Every structure is written in C-alpha cells, then in structure tokens.
Amino acid sequence: MSTDAPVKPDVKKSDVEFGSYKYGFHDSMDNYAFKSRKGLDPQIVRQISEMKGEPEWMTNFRLDSLAIFESRPMPNWGGDMSDLDFQDIFYYMKAANEQETSWDDVPEDIRRTYDRLGIPEAEKKYLSGVKAQYDSEVVYGSLQEDLSKQGVIFTDTDSALRDYPDLFREYFATIIPPGDNKFAALNSAVWSGGSFIYIPKGVKIEFPLQAYFRINSQNMGQFERTLIIVDEGASVHYVEGCTAPTYSSNSLHSAVVEIVVKRGARCRYTTIQNWSSNVYNLVTKRAMAYGDSLMEWIDGNLGSKLTMKYPAIWLMEPGARGETLSIAFAGPGQHQDAGAKMVHCAPNTSSRIISKSISRGGGRSSYRGLVKIHKDAKNCRSNVVCDALILDPASRSDTYPYIEVEEQDVAIEHEASVSKIGEEQLFYLMSRGLTEAEASAMIVTGFIEPLVKELPMEYAVEMNRLIELQMEGSVG
Amino acid sequence: MNSVLKISDLHVSVGETPILNGVNMEIRQGEVHALMGPNGSGKSTLAYALAGHPNYTVTEGRIEIDGVNVTEMEADERARLGMFLAFQYPVVIPGVKVADFLRHAVSNVRNPERKEGEGLIGMREFRKEIRERMTALDMDHEFARRYLNDGFSGGEKKRMEILQLAMLQPRFAILDETDSGLDSDAVRVVSEGLAKLAGPQMGVLIITHHERLLEFNPPQFTHVMLGGRIVEIGDAALAHDLHANGYATVRARHPDAEAENAKVEAAAV
Ligand SMILES: Nc1ncnc2c1ncn2[C@@H]1O[C@H](COP(=O)(O)OP(=O)(O)OP(=O)(O)O)[C@@H](O)[C@H]1O
Numbered sequence A: 001m002s003t004d005a006p007v008k009p010d011v012k013k014s015d016v017e018f019g020s021y022k023y024g025f026h027d028s029m030d031n032y033a034f035k036s037r038k039g040l041d042p043q044i045v046r047q048i049s050e051m052k053g054e055p056e057w058m059t060n061f062r063l064d065s066l067a068i069f070e071s072r073p074m075p076n077w078g079g080d081m082s083d084l085d086f087q088d089i090f091y092y093m094k095a096a097n098e099q100e101t102s103w104d105d106v107p108e109d110i111r112r113t114y115d116r117l118g119i120p121e122a123e124k125k126y127l128s129g130v131k132a133q134y135d136s137e138v139v140y141g142s143l144q145e146d147l148s149k150q151g152v153i154f155t156d157t158d159s160a161l162r163d164y165p166d167l168f169r170e171y172f173a174t175i176i177p178p179g180d181n182k183f184a185a186l187n188s189a190v191w192s193g194g195s196f197i198y199i200p201k202g203v204k205i206e207f208p209l210q211a212y213f214r215i216n217s218q219n220m221g222q223f224e225r226t227l228i229i230v231d232e233g234a235s236v237h238y239v240e241g242c243t244a245p246t247y248s249s250n251s252l253h254s255a256v257v258e259i260v261v262k263r264g265a266r267c268r269y270t271t272i273q274n275w276s277s278n279v280y281n282l283v284t285k286r287a288m289a290y291g292d293s294l295m296e297w298i299d300g301n302l303g304s305k306l307t308m309k310y311p312a313i314w315l316m317e318p319g320a321r322g323e324t325l326s327i328a329f330a331g332p333g334q335h336q337d338a339g340a341k342m343v344h345c346a347p348n349t350s351s352r353i354i355s356k357s358i359s360r361g362g363g364r365s366s367y368r369g370l371v372k373i374h375k376d377a378k379n380c381r382s383n384v385v386c387d388a389l390i391l392d393p394a395s396r397s398d399t400y401p402y403i404e405v406e407e408q409d410v411a412i413e414h415e416a417s418v419s420k421i422g423e424e425q426l427f428y429l430m431s432r433g434l435t436e437a438e439a440s441a442m443i444v445t446g447f448i449e450p451l452v453k454e455l456p457m458e459y460a461v462e463m464n465r466l467i468e469l470q471m472e473g474s475v476g
Numbered sequence B: 001m002n003s004v005l006k007i008s009d010l011h012v013s014v015g016e017t018p019i020l021n022g023v024n025m026e027i028r029q030g031e032v033h034a035l036m037g038p039n040g041s042g043k044s045t046l047a048y049a050l051a052g053h054p055n056y057t058v059t060e061g062r063i064e065i066d067g068v069n070v071t072e073m074e075a076d077e078r079a080r081l082g083m084f085l086a087f088q089y090p091v092v093i094p095g096v097k098v099a100d101f102l103r104h105a106v107s108n109v110r111n112p113e114r115k116e117g118e119g120l121i122g123m124r125e126f127r128k129e130i131r132e133r134m135t136a137l138d139m140d141h142e143f144a145r146r147y148l149n150d151g152f153s154g155g156e157k158k159r160m161e162i163l164q165l166a167m168l169q170p171r172f173a174i175l176d177e178t179d180s181g182l183d184s185d186a187v188r189v190v191s192e193g194l195a196k197l198a199g200p201q202m203g204v205l206i207i208t209h210h211e212r213l214l215e216f217n218p219p220q221f222t223h224v225m226l227g228g229r230i231v232e233i234g235d236a237a238l239a240h241d242l243h244a245n246g247y248a249t250v251r252a253r254h255p256d257a258e259a260e261n262a263k264v265e266a267a268a269v
C-alpha cells in the first residue's frame, strides 16, 4: 500500500495507489528554508531555539524538558511503540521563510497541498480564521478583522512568544508541565508552531477558528504546541484537522494542547484527525475549566499507526462542566488507544464522556478513560458511555475504564457495550439493494450518528465522508 | 413480457438442518399467491432463501427469474433484479434515517448499473415521492426522519415494510406475515395499499395466518406448506377453508410431511 516513490501532487494516480487514504500524496519539496539533521540531542534543541530567536528562558525550558524526556522510560501500557526510533526523526523542518496572510503568497507547492485539502475554500465559506502549519512552521494565517479589533488573538505559538511575552509566560506549560509525561516532555523540548488563542472577556465567536496541520516530509516529527485562553464569559469553537502523506517509514506527531476556560466561558475543541498509517500520534491535551464554564472535546480519530490520546478536563470550580465525545476508527494495521479523563476538583461539577469506536480489517481500538473525584468534591455527576463496533473477527476492541472516587456524595454512571456488525442488519439492508460495502458503511455511519450530529454541518459531512473512505474496499 | 419467478425442487438447510425438502412454485408478474401452513412448516425459510439470506443454504434445486439462475446471487443483486421481502421481523438499524436509507436503496434498485459512490436520485423528486407514498399509507411524514425501525411499534414496522415496497416497486414481492401485529384499521390500510401497489407489474406471494389481507388481494393460487414441502395447491377457496377449519385435514392427508414437520419442530426446541 505505501511507497517511497515521489508522486507529484497534481497526479491523480496517488489516490488510487494509496487505496482508501486520499491524502497520501506528498509534495516533492526540496527547497526547505531550514532542515535540522536527524536525531535528538541538546545541540539540536539549542539549534531550534536559536533559529527561532527565542529568549533564554525558553532555551533553558527546552533543555530541561529534554532531560526529563530522556530520563523517563517508555510507557509500558497503551500501544506497541517498539519500532519508533527517536533518532530516526527530523525534529525541525521549515518549509517557507515567512508566514503569509494571503494564499497567493504561500509558496506554490505548499499552496497546492492546501487547495487539495480544501482549506482556502472552507475559509471563504464558514471560518472566522485559519492557521495552516506545514511540517514545523505555520505558513499561513488569517483572522477576521472585526475579531482582531475586539482584541481576539489568533496567532501561531512562536509569534505569541515574541509578540505577547507576558500573556504567554503566564499560562505556557502551566496546564501541562514538561514533567507530566514522556511525550509532553518531548514536545516541550522541540515544540514548534501550533495555535495561540486569546478570547477577551465576553467575546463570543460565532464561526470556528480552524488550524490545519500537515506533515509533508518523510521521517518528520511534528510537535505543535497550542495554548487557548478563553476569558470570562467568552466563547470559541476551535477546529483542527490533520493529514500526512503515506510513507513506509515512521513519522511522529506529538502535540501538547493547553486550554484555560475561565468563569462562565465556553470552549469547544474539535479534532478531525486523519493521519496516514505510518504516523505515531502521541498527544497530550488538557483543559482547566473554572466556575460555571463549559469545556467540550470532540475528537475524531481516524488513521495513524498508533494513537494514544486522552483529552482531559480538570473541573476546578463549582458549576464547571466537561464533555468529551470521541470517535475512533481503527483500520488495518492501526491501533487507536483513545479515551478521556475527567478530574473533579470542586463540588457541583459534572462530566460526560461518550466514546464510540469502530474496528475493522484487523484494526484495534481501545477505550481508556479516567474519572477522578477528589475529596470534598461533593454532589458531582459523571456519565460515561462507550460503545464499540467490531466489523470482522480479525479486529479487536478493549475497554479500560478507571474510576477513582474519594468522596461519597457523587453520582457516577458507566455503560459499555461491544457489538459485532449484525448479520441480520447487513442482510436487511442488502435485501433492499445495497451492496455489502454500502450496507456496512451505512451501519457504521448510523453507529456514530449520535456523535456526528453534534458537529457543525460542514464537519459532520467531512466526518461521514472520511468514514466512508475508510470503509471503501472493506469487503470482498 | 411477463416476468416469471420459478422455484424448482428447492432444498434449503440452516447449518446442518434441512428445512425445505423440494419446493416447487411459479409466480408470474400480476399474480397473487398465498402461502399457508402451520407454524414451523418452513414458510419464512422459503422467503429468506428467495431473498438470499446467507445463512439459508440451498443444497439442491434452483431459483430463476426469467430463466436467469439467481440461486448463487447475493441479496442485493436479487433486489436489483426485482425481488423484495417484507420481513416478518423487520430489523432495527440505529442511527440510519429512513429517508437516507431509502434514497440509497431506490437509487440502486432503479438504476441497477449504478456503481458505488455514484450520484443518488434527486433529493427533490425523492422527497416528493416518499411524502406521497407515506400519505397513501396513512403514515406521519416524521417517520422519514426517524432511525430505521428504531423504537417503532410492531405495527409501525410493518407499515414501514410496505412503504419500502411502495418505493422499490419490485417485480416480485414476498410478504411474510405483514398482517400480524396490526390493529384492524392498520390491516385495512396495508391491505388496500398492497392492492393498489400490486397491479399487473407485480407478482405477490403472501404468507399469512389471517384472512383480511387476502380479502383485499384475492389469490389465484393457494399453496399449503407442511414439513418443508408444498403439499396442496388450490385457489382462494382453499385459503378460506384453511382459515375456517385449520390444518387437521391437511395433516391427515399428508402423514409423511406431517412427520417431517414434527421432526423439525422437535429439533428446534
Ligand atoms: N436460523 C435458523 N436457525 C435454526 N432453525 C431455524 C432457523 N430458521 C428456521 N429454522 C427452523 O426451521 C423451521 C421452519 O421455520 P420457519 O421460520 O421457516 O417457519 P414458518 O413456517 O415461517 O413458521 P411461522 O408460521 O411460525 O412463522 C422451524 O423449525 C425453525 O425453528
């Protein structure tokens, strides 16, 4: 299925060659503005920091993080990472010298990629702002003028360090410190790009802000770092999409996303990730939700070789609510180890986790979740529902729900179900003229429908289309 | 030309258990046939085998439509050739809206050459048609937006089967106890509906234990099944007689088949 042969992006053939993964093409870009050598050591970390012209505190932060990364063992749970070689990865690649504000100024090869992904078109139709990251750096950025006039900041994280140093330092790495886990430490050492968002008090943004992450190079590591601060009573919907070319060697995507949702604010973070099946996707995402606020993670995990991702919400003050809706699709050779964490630190907080996973063609999906209720966090409620659908006997699904409760006065519900795609359902639909592939795709679409209908129209359509692509060629 | 559905010496097993032991039947477009027989005699098995259920294995004999052997065809191919089964127990498909499902089905059946991923029939014409059909069957239009059979009452499910029949306009329709579980108003709606739909373009096989459906759709032929075989054939009068007097005389006239029926029934327990 995968190949190293360069395929020109304008050649339609790649769509056929890569089977159902439609984003497997890559640009034959040789003119990188800067490319670090392969591997990871303090010298590389220093070089990245120097390239970016960072203040000393950040250089030191990176070096300290590298030491933490090196001192930590690989996790012995989750997925198989035995063929992930940290020295066989490029940690920093800069494709273009400048970040542009007009698509016309983005270098042609790169622009063509985003055209094929439909980003400029989506921007015109229904987005408030866009960031496009290509390998290590953001190459395009826009934000509607009226929003910037209201004080909204939507920039890349590198620029934020330069342009808003105080705001940056107040929050950066406070939600997820480098010592949180091995991959958070790795990201902290080599981070580059990502989105920085600040929504001022009371500002409600109607249309989503979107970031698009594209890995282009072989053996590339992408380590974006996103920080979102939603001030009191404000609201925002942020969407990220991710794709990569299909290569026979491994790529690594290890992001850190930190979010602060202040009193009475709302934040919805939607991910529609569709990595090619050579990408290790090891991501740490955490939000802190304050009084009467609402934080929602909507997480669509398609593709990748191994995804380990458990978006967390810490409910810090009374009235805070957290919700995670996640969909995982594990196809051939893929392992989705995904889930959610809800940490109730205050009384009268509530959380809900809905997780749906689909495994087919030998794919494996695991739900791994934690609900933790701290002492004195009285009158909390938490509701967890996870459903798995297994399409064939070669595929697999596991559930690892952890519940830690230090308080009596709480209500926790947990339901889990695993179903095999029903023969009777297939026959019923086929007896109405649907092919086996169409019938299974329809059953799968129906299975995730309760989640998909939570998405804005455009993303719901995108999600269904991606699932259909995954289901193509699934039978016969 | 009138199409013919021809069933010759059909033997069907479920797993290792033989259920049908040589069924013969010929249904032409425009004809109405009744299939009767005691519980467990094999009526639903015949219906499933005709529709192409993968667990119902044809071990001998064949099924043909206009001379084309469909015995080995998948259910969807048969549907595109004009076969339709209204299920005795319609299946729930969570999360799939009736309208989405039916638009897809209609697109495939009306355009049998359609490839996966090709365009569906126009939204506007489809919507107009499904609304008209629902009105004719006295169904709330809201059903088009509901998930297929999910949370439907027994009667609503049966009506949904007839709606599908109306939309797909098959050449051969098999109705497996579509009149069971309906209140008397609903039986009338469904019976009248079928009578309107059937006409000269449809061959109908009605499996039933009741009489109302047959009153509105009088059969030219009545087949009686016992022990996985058709043991008697008659006209509408035979159906009427069986309703009035039960199967005792049929059983007595066919002791071999009766023994077979008892055997399969015992094995099922
Ligand atoms: N999938 C199956 N697995 C096991 N046995 C089956 C299966 N399908 C049918 N049978 C058996 O085959 C016999 C015939 O069943 P079938 O459902 O065809 O009867 P029927 O004539 O439709 O009865 P009813 O009037 O009760 O609907 C029964 O003994 C039944 O238990």
Ligand SMILES: [Mg+2]
Pocket (backbone or CB within 6 Å): B043, B044, B045, B088, B176
């Ligand atoms: Mg039956």
